[in-house]
Amino acid sequence: MTAPATPLEQRLAAHLQQLYPERDAAGLARECLQRLGLAADTPSPAPHRNLWDQSDIMVITYGDSLRSDSEPPLRTLSGFLEARLQDCISSVHILPFFPYSSDDGFSVMDYTTVNPSLGDWDDITAISRQFKVMGDLVINHCSSRSLWFENYRAGLEPGAGYFVEVPSEADLGAVVRPRTSPLLREVKTPGGERHVWCTFSHDQVDLDFRNPRVLLEFLGIIRLYLDRGIRWFRLDAVAFLWKIPGTPCINLPETHEVIRLLRLLIEHHSPDAVIVTETNIPNRENLTYFGNANEAHLIYNFSLPPLLINALVSGSCKHLKSWLMTMPPAQYGTAYLNFIASHDGVGLRPAEGLLSDWELQTLISTMQRFGGRVSSRTTAGGESCPYEINISLWDALRGTNARGPDQWQFARFLCAAAIMAALEGVPAYYIHSLVATGNDQARVDNTGSFRSINRHIWRSEDLEAALDSDSHHHRVFEAMRRLLRLRRRQPAFHPNATQYTLHTGEALFSFWRQSIDRRQSIFAIHNVSDQPQSVSLSELNLILTDQWLDLTSGETFENHLAQITLMPYQFLWLTNQSP
Incomplete structure (x- = not known):
């Protein structure tokens, strides 16, 4: 008697059914788990986890x-x-x-x-x-000199059914291409001449998922x-x-x-x-x-x-x-x-x-x-x-x-x-x-x-x-x-910290970031031009009770109404909290 499918097997089979409706999705799911060395009762990881933080570069x-x-x-x-x-x-x-x-x-x-x-x-x-x-x-593709493609040309496994074949007369006019080379390549096989799909080059033959x-x-x-x-x-x-x-x-x-x-x-x-x-x-x-x-x-x-x-x-x-x-x-x-x-x-x-x-x-x-x-x-x-x-x-x-x-x-x-x-x-x-x-x-x-x-x-x-x-x-x-x-x-x-775009003119690219715990704010202001540009701190609506520091220079700003001039391509990272 076959054991009831686990939640993981059920989810996997649902994906496989969409891709391969003519196949036994449950059996294919078990093969997938075996290939990856996974037990069917492996617990699911918690969703929506940030696997990164601001230290990730x-x-x-x-x-x-x-x-x-x-x-x-x-x-x-x-x-x-x-x-x-x-x-x-x-x-x-x-x-x-x-x-x-x-x-x-x-x-x-x-x-x-x-x-x-x-x-x-x-x-x-x-x-x-x-x-x-x-x-x-x-x-998407592998080398025409790979074992898989050599086997394809000889009608052997693994490889015999691994590549996308299309008739030379197929309607491919709608295909989006990243290259100017011909899409199809002629190949001699034991079954006769075939045309295989090559999105990028004739040395990169597309695999058939x-x-x-x-x-x-x-x-x-x-x-x-x-x-x-x-x-x-x-x-x-x-x-x-x-x-x-x-x-x-x-x-x-x-x-x-x-x-x-x-x-x-x-x-x-x-x-x-x-x-x-x-x-x-x-x-x-x-x-x-x-x-x-x-x-x-x-x-x-x-x-x-x-x-x-x-x-x-x-x-x-x-x-x-x-x-x-x-x-x-x-x-x-x-x-x-x-x-x-x-x-x-x-x-x-x-x-x-x-x-x-x-x-x-x-x-x-x-x-x-x-x-x-x-x-x-x-x-x-x-x-x-x-x-x-x-x-x-x-x-x-x-x-x-x-x-x-x-x-x-x-x-x-x-x-x-x-x-x-x-x-x-x-x-x-x-x-x-x-x-x-x-x-x-x-x-x-x-x-x-x-x-x-x-x-x-x-x-x-x-x-x-x-x-x-x-x-x-x-x-x-x-x-x-x-x-x-x-x-x-x-x-x-942090990669998921809040971000808002600021309106400081065409020459100053500015945005505001706030940490997930809301303790730190940074106003990032960048002069993208070859001319000096000025910005008034009052435009940024800085919190008056906070002391603001430019992380890039160490300069502090106590006058929250001050006008700051940025030299060509200078940038400021103004923060209220420097770790």
């Missing part, structure tokens, strides 16, 4: 962003993080560290092995003992990552996961169902685990990946990079402020992941509807003037249009639209970092932003990929020398470390 890096001749890159990275950033960050996102065939790691050949050129699993586990580690679950065997494979991979100390999971390109010809094949209901299913299983296995969805799409669509606090714990704030950079090079925060006012506060148990720069470029789709075509073109032209490149995508109508700007953040903030490069690069750069640190959400800083790495044009010439411009590889000895010398790298890095240490001590900067 992430660094984004490749496993070999730093290289040394004397040790594997992951060990070099570990040493750098411990020696230089131990008191500044809590988490590290190590970009794909697996054997790969292209796209700097995002064309995975083997999900179960660390790339030997980087190190091994012991190196990953060692880093996880010091920091929270976020790993990439490259879930309509086959539950693919889901089970990834549950086994997730279990391995959990066993090795990874607790944060970045679901790469997950918006494209489910394909139905005749639809846009992005943000489909089945994709959200898969995320809910993964969330259910992962948080039952490890209640401290976190799911982050990487969905480089317009803002309104991006917000749907929170679900009802039952999908992603964190979503990337993809609109922030283009809007913040635009504000700082145009001298106007009009669009940045308008966007911030429309952003709903994240429910407890969810949060925004804020970033300005990453291994990819500055996405332009998240700015759609927020910046006009003229403003986008002005931004693009300015970034090209500062050495940037522009990658394109193909629209549903078959036209090519800008998709992302490829540039290092240090060079992106070299000057302004109107005047070009100027003397305010350092101040502008630090202002950008401060805005991100103060906003609602968890801030994530790219390692090349922390050390102010410039455009790597030589790497672009070598690889032929525009994204290589912001994927410089430092010899660790050279970086250490630069950070210990009188260089802009040293100046930026020390300023960033001070800023991050300061941010980590402020309860009002």
Whole structure:
């Protein structure tokens, strides 16, 4: 006699029934639990738990962003993080560290092995003992040189039914594409010629989650990552996961169902685990990946990079402020992941509807003037249009639209970092932003990929020398470390603390944060222009009985009616309580 299904089995079966209505959902639920090593009676974690606080700051890096001749890159990275950033960050996102065939790691050949050129699993586990580690679950596609795809071409398992096949004559006109390459690739199989789906490139073949065997494979991979100390999971390109010809094949209901299913299983296995969805799409669509606090714990704030950079090079925060006012506060148990720069470029789709075509073109032209490149995508109508700007953040903030490069690069750069640190959400800083790495044009010439411009590889000895010398790298890095240490001590900067946008004109980007216990308030005021700007403290409605302190300078303000002038790109964090 079959035992009654537990609450976990029932919930899991409900998700599976939506995805695979022709399958035995109860039996498949038991297989899922077995793959993840979960008991059917595992208790559910409490809902709406904040698994983060104001001390949580992430660094984004490749496993070999730093290289040394004397040790594997992951060990070099570990040493750098411990020696230089131990008191500044809590988490590290190590970009794909697996054997790969292209796209700097995002064309995975083997999900179960660390790339030997980087190190091994012991190196990953060692880093996880010091920091929270976020790993990439490259879930939409795998390498054409993977065992799965080789088996597919030979008609063998595992792999024979793992990839999306469509007839060459299928109606794919509505499919949303992030690239300009042909969507389908011809492949010879024992059953004849087939056309497989390739959203990103012909070396990155899309996996078919309509086959539950693919889901089970990834549950086994997730279990391995959990066993090795990874607790944060970045679901790469997950918006494209489910394909139905005749639809846009992005943000489909089945994709959200898969995320809910993964969330259910992962948080039952490890209640401290976190799911982050990487969905480089317009803002309104991006917000749907929170679900009802039952999908992603964190979503990337993809609109922030283009809007913040635009504000700082145009001298106007009009669009940045308008966007911030429309952003709903994240429910407890969810949060925004804020970033300005990453291994990819500055996405332009998240700015759609927020910046006009003229403003986008002005931004693009300015970034090209500062050495940037522009990658394109193909629209549903078959036209090519800008998709992302490829540039290092240090060079992106070299000057302004109107005047070009100027003397305010350092101040502008630090202002950008401060805005991100103060906003609602968890801030994530790219390692090349922390050390102010410039455009790597030589790497672009070598690889032929525009994204290589912001994927410089430092010899660790050279970086250490630069950070210990009188260089802009040293100046930026020390300023960033001070800023991050300061941010980590402020309860009002908890990722879920209250936030209100203030109206202080187009040149001053200002907002108010209040700690969850309501004891600390911070008025964050940032001059985003290259001209001095004044603000009256009376405009901020400071509580007259409190003494107010600028955390960034230590200056106190007893005259609550005082007029304050901020120099170009200067910022103030005014608080009534300094921990």
